[in-house]
Amino acid sequence: MVRMLLGSFIYLFLLIHLFLGCLCKMTEGRTLHVDGCSANVHIHELRRHYSDIRHHALSGDNEIDVKLLEESLIKDVQEGQTCCFLRLLLRFYVERVFNNFPSSQPHHQRCSSALANAFVTIRRDMHKCHCHCGEETQRTIDSVLNKFDKIQIHPAAHKAVGELNTVLDWLDGLGQKA
Numbered sequence: 001m002v003r004m005l006l007g008s009f010i011y012l013f014l015l016i017h018l019f020l021g022c023l024c025k026m027t028e029g030r031t032l033h034v035d036g037c038s039a040n041v042h043i044h045e046l047r048r049h050y051s052d053i054r055h056h057a058l059s060g061d062n063e064i065d066v067k068l069l070e071e072s073l074i075k076d077v078q079e080g081q082t083c084c085f086l087r088l089l090l091r092f093y094v095e096r097v098f099n100n101f102p103s104s105q106p107h108h109q110r111c112s113s114a115l116a117n118a119f120v121t122i123r124r125d126m127h128k129c130h131c132h133c134g135e136e137t138q139r140t141i142d143s144v145l146n147k148f149d150k151i152q153i154h155p156a157a158h159k160a161v162g163e164l165n166t167v168l169d170w171l172d173g174l175g176q177k178a
Contacts, residue, residue, distance in 0.1 A: 030175040035083035037129030039122045043172050046118055050164050052111040056103060060158035068147050068156075069163045073140055074170045082174065083131035088141040089167065090123040093160065096148065100157040112161070 029040040077085045098116035103109050148156045 032171065032174050034086060034174060035080055035129075035131060037083045037126060037131065039086075039125035041122055041171055041175060042118065043168065043175060046115065046168055046171075049111045049114045049118075050168060053103070053108050053115075053161065054165070056105070056108050057101070057158050057161035057164075060102075060155065061162045062155055063151050063159055066147060066151065066159065067163070068144050068160055069166045071166055073144070074166060077140075078134060078136055080132070081134050081137040083126065083129055084133035084137050085140070087123065087126045087131055088133070088137070089144075090119050090126065092141065092144065092148075093164075093167075094119050094123060096145075097157050097160040100153045101161050102154050102157070115164070 029042040032039050032041050074085075094116060098112055098119070101112050103112060148160065151159065
């Protein structure tokens with residue numbers, strides 16, 4: 001009887017240990033290494049918060065003929081410019097997008113705040129680096145800013161949040177290359 005209880009206890013202990021190990025893997029971040037710089041990114045957490053507000057963001061996007069973040073812009077970042085591009089993109093989202101993303105629902109506000117805080121954390125890590133910004137990279141970000149500025153601020157913020165999937169896919173790809 002004691003052996004059976006001890007065996008059950010060990011089995012339960014192993015299951016709990018396995019479950020907690022999986023849970024920790026899901027919440028741990030991935031270190032991105034870009035141009036000699038590194039930042040810890042919790043991509044699963046970012047995707048979870050984004051999925052909670054995606055519908056709200058897309059429903060507020062009335063500028064369907066405008067695309068701020070063309071996938072080609074992100075995928076064609078020049079060699080050695082990834083650090084700079086990421087810093088400028090994070091700055092855009094932290095300073096212009098999340099500050100102007102309207103929501104009357106507390107859940108959406110919490111999710112957009114969580115995304116903004118995560119971007120601030122990544123941005124802080126990236127600011128420790130000395131990224132050199134080339135002219136082409138600055139022009140690319142300037143084109144995003146110009147498109148954003150041509151739209152009224154709240155619809156522009158909805159559009160930028162709605163396009164976060166492009167940014168998250170890019171970040172995920174950077175993490176997989178490392």
